[in-house]
Amino acid sequence: MRDAGILIPILLGLGAFAMVFGLRYLRNKEHLAMIEKGMDPKLNAARPAPYKNLKWGLLLVGAGIGLFTGYILHEHVLVVRNENPAIYFSLLAIGGGIGLITSYRIEKKEVLDRDPA
Numbered sequence: 001m002r003d004a005g006i007l008i009p010i011l012l013g014l015g016a017f018a019m020v021f022g023l024r025y026l027r028n029k030e031h032l033a034m035i036e037k038g039m040d041p042k043l044n045a046a047r048p049a050p051y052k053n054l055k056w057g058l059l060l061v062g063a064g065i066g067l068f069t070g071y072i073l074h075e076h077v078l079v080v081r082n083e084n085p086a087i088y089f090s091l092l093a094i095g096g097g098i099g100l101i102t103s104y105r106i107e108k109k110e111v112l113d114r115d116p117a
């Protein structure tokens with residue numbers, strides 16, 4: 001039992017192999033089911049994501065604004081001797097959330113303007 005540490009890399013390797021094998025097996029099974037129903041599996045694989053870059057951009061801009069606001073609050077407004085990392089994490093999440101909400105509203109507006117039904 002002294003050399004039980006050698007089991008960790010072996011089990012990690014086996015676990016990684018089992019995960020990759022399982023994912024490939026399930027994807028193959030899904031593609032076969034799609035072929036049986038008359039669908040093309042290649043059409044399902046590449047779904048368009050037209051607003052993906054907008055969403056990431058606004059998320060990162062919001063997170064950056066949140067971090068900058070946290071820095072300004074920490075250095076100039078809340079002059080405290082000790083560090084308070086909760087300000088940075090909370091404003092990071094708030095800024096990222098505002099960026100995602102803005103992205104949602106832009107996407108919703110574009111979809112409504114494009115589809116006059």
